[in-house]
Each structure stands twice: as structure tokens, then as C-alpha cells.
Amino acid sequence: MDLMKWPIFSLLESDFVSQIRMACVFGNLGNEAIMVTKSDEVFAVGSNSAGCLGLGDLRSTLFPKKVEALCNKLVKGFAYGCGPHVIAFTDNGTVYSWGHNGYSELGIGSSNQCLSPTLILPNVFGKMTVVTEVACGTHHSLALTRDGEVYAWGQNNCGQVGSGMSTNQSAPRKVNSFIGEKRTISIACGQTSSMAVLESGEVYGWGYNGNGQLGVGNNMNQLNPGRVLNLQGVIIKRVVCGYAHAMALSDVGGLYVWGANSYGQLGTGNKSNVSAPVRVVPEIGRIVDIAATHYNHTSAAMTQNSKVFMWGQCRGQSIISPTETPFTSLHDVFACFSTPSVSWKPMEVDLDAGEKITDSLKLAFDDSSSSDLTITVSGKPIHVHKAVLKIRCQYFRSMFQDHWEEDNKSVLEMDHHSYLVYHAFLQYLYTDEVNLPPENALELLELANAYCELQLKKRCEQIIKQGITVENAALLYSTAIVYECKELEEFCFKFCLNHMTAIIQTEGFNSLEEQTVKNFIRKAATSGVFRS
Template identity: 45%
Template sequence: MLKKCQLTYRNYMKPNIVMVDVGKWPIFTLLSPQEIASIRKACVFGTSANEAIYITHNDEVFVFGLNCSNCLGTGDNQSTIVPKKLEALCGKKINNLSYGSGPHVILSTEDGEVYAWGHNGYSQLGNGTTNQGITPIQVCTNLLIKRVIEVACGSHHSMALSSDGDVYAWGYNNCGQVGSGSTANQPTPRKVSNCLQTKMVVSIACGQTSSMAVIDNGEVYGWGYNGNGQLGLGNNGNQLTPCRVAALHGVCVLQGGRDCGLPLFSHFCCQDPRWPEHEDSLTVAESLKKEFDSPETSDLKFRVDGKYIHVHKAVLKIRCEHFRTMFQSYWNEDMKEVIEIDQFSYPVYRAFLEYLYTDSVDLPPEDAIGLLDLATSYCENRLKKLCQHIIKRGITVENAFSLLSAAVRYDAEDLEEFCFKFCVNHLTEVTQTAAFWQMDGPLLKEFIAKASKCGAFKN
């Protein structure tokens, strides 16, 4: 049984939400250095990440981009490469921001107000209509007396969390993602009660058609679409009301992540005194182990390059098909095992396990290549996309040929083509790097032949 512990809340970066380093997103190259320096919060959206909204340190709100989704909130469908100010939101001190692929945008302010705009075919804007919102409009019904501290978007539904721990949901409800007990769409915010009635919710998250909530004692509840078992309930039936994720019993969850089934746990990769220091063990801290009745039967040990990492079995089963299959086929969950990993390096495998906990990846491009190989082997398609984004954003003249070589080695065709075009476009510079001269003969010949066909060597 999980003992009540003091939770700490950190500003974890959700997918598409960028706090400081906006330079990694190509769309921000349209801004001047002064404009970039003024940004304190930003959201990149659109099918090709070609639209953006950002908030400055002075609490001014700007949007710019191609406006392919008609979701810039400027009152028209015109694209703009020059940032346009959303006057209605300036000075509102926006503290939370979310984007749904419908698409629609929802945000909350420090005063607890909620604003929304964008597509509204299923009333995901919460104003009781299905009319598109071309400018930001305050979500009033049932929320005016509440101070909202967090918002989240599914593809066509929305959620809000109030400071007193209540959850409100509205919009598309074909899979029960609104949590009302039916599949009828919800045109205005409705309090999610049922099992959450007496609970204090501290964090919320949305998948495309699923929803999740974290309680102040670390419990996790999920509802909505569950066709692939993403709610972690042990079945693949849709859930019309909140249901506790029993597999996480004994795990203290701090905060939810996007796409559902992505909790942040309080006990990953800490020093454990039971293992010798020279082995550089990374395991569950002894102090955190006191939270559990029987932690040893809940964890698995991975040994990679002589270093140890403890991972909770529930995380592996819920988040990774590769391990879920292994559990079902031949692993005895009561066995105390050390899983030897020899096909991947320690930084790569540690990053993979951390991804299962946080749904984020923090690796240099060179290591992300190895993680791409792992993701391919484990059929983790979302991780593969993350790795390729990291590699593409991190390409430089110095590492371009190394990344090209690795892309060829791991048969990543899209990445190979990207690296090849980069090398051709910067041919003079990259041919003067050490990586170019260290490339093996056959690959170098193939590159020269392909570049020649592209006209790279014409006078």
C-alpha cells in the first residue's frame, strides 16, 4: 500500500511545448534574436510545425505561421510570417497552454480564466455551439467560479483542472473521454465526478480520445478510448468513467504526460547503496523504497555496460509492447532478475527507460541514432519519430557525415535523405571536416556518385 508522501511539482516540458530553447524549431528562424530573447513560453503546432503562438516576458501574446489549420486566432485565415499580437490575451499572464490536433487551442491564466479558439465541430471550445472560434473567447459556463490551473486538449475534447482539485471536460465523447458515463458529446464544461468525486486531482492529461488524472496521493485514473490498452486497465475496452490504474498501485506518480498512459514517476534512476560504487549503479533510492510494501518484487534490474538501472515492472508492461510480450510469454514477475543488455550502449538504454517514464528524450544527435536503432528493434514508432526530430534538429556541418553514415547503417531512409541534402547544400564546409575523411570508402564513393547526379559538382 502506498504511504502518503509529499509530492513536488516541476515544470516538465510537454510535447510541442517549448519553454526557452525555441531555436530548435525551424519556424522560429523567422524571428529576430531580440524577439526570440523575449519569449518565456511557446507552443508550436500545425501538421508540419509551421504555426506558433508565444508569450513574452511582458505577457504579450503573438502568433505567426502558415495558418493551414485556421487556428492562429487572428480573426481571419491569413498566413503571416510577421508575428501578430493577440490583443485580447495580452497582459493576461498565461500560465498553461495546450493544443489539440482537431485543431484547437486552449489556455489558462494566472487568474484562473480559460480561453479557447479554433475548430469547434464537437463543441471542444466549450461555448455550447459548434461554430468555429476565429479569435480567443473565454470559456465561461461552469468555470467562472473556478480558478483553473491546468488545461489539456485531446484531438476534439478539452479538460480543465481547478485549484480545488476538480476536473472539467467537454467536447467530443465518442469513446467516453469526457467521463460522463455516456458517449454523448458535451457542449460545455462538465465536472468529472464518479470515482473522482471525493478526490483531489493535481494533474491532468489528454490523449487523442482518452483522458487521465493524477490524484494527490499518487493514484492515476484513466477513461476514454482504450482499444490498445493505453489506459493500463488490463483490458482493451473503452472506459466511460474514470477508473483507477490498478497496475500502478505502490507507485507514486507526480504528473501526467500527453497521449495518455504517460505518467511521471518519483523513483527512476537514483543511487542505490546496495550496489558497489565502482559499478556506477543507477537504481531506486532507498528512501523512496520506503514508500512501498514490497519494492523488490515490483522492480527489474537492467545491467548495461556494467551499470545498473532499476525500473518498475508496471512501467514496462504499460508503456512498452516489447516488454509486455516478454512478461506474457515467459517472465515470472516474482523472480529477482538482472536483465543483461549488450546490444545497446548505456546512454542509449538509459534514455530509452527514461522515455518510458517521462515521454521525453534528452540525447545528443549522435546518441539519438543509437536510440533510433533501439526504437526500431522494439517497434516503438513514436520514439522513432522523436529520435529523427532530434537528429534533424541537431545536424551541423561537423556531424552531418557522421549522421549520414549512421542513417545508412540503421536503414533510416528518411533521415538518410535529409542528411544527404544537408551535406550537398553545405558541400564545401562538410568536405573539410574530419567526419568526411573518416567515412569508409564504399559509402564515400556512393555519396560522391549521388551528389554528382544532383549536379553538386557542376562549375
């Protein structure tokens, strides 16, 4: 992901860019930006409409100016409306707001404009409340707490605050109309609508619904959260909103869409609005990430194989079906093709001026001209360097320092794993990247476990999570137990609970060891899955 694809950053000096760790672009013309550096300083640049840069005045700036009130606060994320107003939350869960406030979207108890970041008083949320996510519509805001509670404030003419009324809300207020005590895990805002995903995988929407963007099967506004229809048996993990449409990602990589479609932003192959979720054709493969913003009508998705697709309003064209791009980041879609060009969420940046040592190491991998060791797998050579292997891997460190027989060899044969997996493992030692198809991640996990590579095990777990299905969930659960991958085990267990009826009918479940099945059933019973 290249910051230079965003016009607003084109005047930044390379030394400054190399220090940025997070950045966001917003504003009705994509003409405002906020940046956080690696040293935890916060800077802003742009036209400064309504004081949205937080600089304490209304003056625009072509070059970065420091936002003093946010420096050294460990800012973790931002959300932004169209006034514009900006909401920021920190690592310890505190919330700041500034900018346009004509509709009380700052949540400070009044409609007075704020030119500098203002702390939303902790007692509004409660002393122990920690905010972990924020979202903004055009003139309203949402906050999600660590306890899974949703707070809302701001403009409420269409019910987007979810208070049961249509009067504006000047301070954060808990949205109380969710069913039971289920926790919320994800939030999103359209222009004048709000969405939330519960831990159970259910989705709720409220606010304006003139285009069916709430997914409740009609076009009537909702003053209280209503459950999205047509998703029975589907476990949704995340939802994103465009200006008047929504997209939801399921736990098995399915993409569901609903709402406005005048620009083809639903990706259904036509321009007809949809008032209840429909699944986008799965030909593009399993999806692992989705992107949209209330600023425009552009949609994007990344597949399991890191392919980036876009559709909807793309630089004046209406793209009605997902179209593959050469991009490697979802952010690039919005930098190059959305109108306005605003970031759909803050960008995590890893840039450095000049060549890094990691770049040199990448080039050295499998380079026969500089290697001093060849590892052959199934007769195929992989050229490596003993020094790199010793530095990066305890297994090889022992081999080359403890006078193993292999220490004096220039060629080693390794046939316990496939060439593809062993090549990926050695490449990881040089690049810290895992380049391997998801279907081979289990074998790499086995290798990482044998070599005691804990970080690689974690990387494998993440790849495996993205590839979980009803058919392989039981096998993955058993594998996680064998290799003591506690986080993966818990992830697979929850997936199995959500798809219990289908899981127990699979060959994978039938092949589990008897003790594993007993332990699984006992744990499932404790979780209340058999409760009548």
C-alpha cells in the same frame, strides 16, 4: 533549449527571439506557433488552420502577428488539439479557447468555429474556480482546478469526456466519477483518451482503449474513469500521454508505461502492446521528468543526472529501448526527432542576443589569471574574486568589510566541508547554478544553512526531493526539521505517509531522535493514517 531547433522559428529576428518567455509549436505538420513575450504580449505565426492562431481571420503568416485578445492577460500555459483547437489559461485561472470547434472542443456551448480567443464563461466553472492546468486530445479538452476538480468537454465518441455517455459535450462539465473526495493533481490527454492522477498517487483513465492505453487490463472503452491496474504500492506523481500510449512517473523516480507499442514507444525492448502498467528497466537511473504528446508516438525522459533519453518513433525509426541523447532539454527531442515536430508542452525560454554578464561571470569562476583570492579545500585550490563573493554572499561580505583577520589574506583554507561541495557552492555564487551529484545535496544544504543562503537552501531542497527514497526519507525528514526547511519537511512527511509500512522498518527511521519520532507519529495520526 534552443528555439532555433524548431523550423517554424527560423525566420524570427534575434531581437524578437530575445524577448520571448514562452512558446509552443503545434499543428498536424508542426506548422503553427504561439509566443508570449517578457512584456506579456502574445504573437502567433504559421498556417493558421481553422483559425488556430487566434488572429481573427484564416490568413497564414510567415512572420509574427499580435494576438490582441491575449495581450496583457498574463497567460500561463497552453494546450492544443489536432483540429487544431487551442486552450489557454491565465495567471488568475481564467480560460480562453479558439480554433477548430466541429466537436465542441472549445467548450463555448456550441460547435461554431472561433477565430479569436474566447473566454469560457466563468460561471461555467463557478465564480471561485481557478484553473491551474489544461490538456487537449485530438478534439476534446480537460481543465484542472486549484481545488483538484477535473472538467471535460468536446468530442465524446469513445467516452473521453468521462460523462458516462458517448455524446459530445459542448460546455465544461465536472468529471464526477472519481472515488471519494480525493483531489486530482495532474491531467493528460491521448488522441481520444483522458488520464488523471489523484493526490493519493492513484491513476484513472477513460475514453478509447483499443490499444490498452487506459491501463485497466483490457481493451474495452471506458465511459467513466477506471483505475489503472498494477500500481498498488506505487505513488504516481505525473502522467503523460502519447497518441495511444501513456507513461507515469512515480515519487521515487520509477517509469511505468502502457498502451500502444507498434513503434517501441513504451521502451520495453519490443513492440507488443501492454494493457496494464509495466516498469521500464531502471538501468538508465532515477527519472525526474517525462514527455510525450498525443500528436505522435515519441517518448522522452530526463534522469536525475540531467541525461535525456528518447525512444519510440524517431524520424522514421522505431527505437524500442530508451536511448541516450546529447540533448539537455526534453523539448529538443521533439524539435529534432518527433513527427510531426510539436512541443509536448509550452517551452519556457531564457534567451538573449549577445553575451550576458552572467556568461562572463561563469568564465571568471576558478580563473587563476584574474582572481585575487584562492580558497583551498583539502589542499585543492579554487580561484575566486573578493568582489564577487562580497556581492553575492553575506558571510563573505562580513568577512571582507568588517576587518576579519581573513580580509588581508590572499589564500584562505576552508576545511569544514568537502572540496566537491565547497566548489559547487562557490560556483553557485558565480553562475546561480548548482552542479552537484544528488547524493551530496545534504552537505550543501548544511553549508547553505550555515552561511544563511536562503535561495541556495531552496535549490538544495529541490535536488533532495528528486533523490528521496524509502531508505533515506526518514533522515531527510529529520534534516529538514533541523534546518527549518518547512516545504522539504512537508514533502518528506507526505512521502513517509505514502510508504509508511516500509519507512518504519528502515535504519533511518530507527535512528531518529525520540522526540522526532513522537512528533511524527502524532502528526501522522492527525492526518488519519492510522484510521481503521
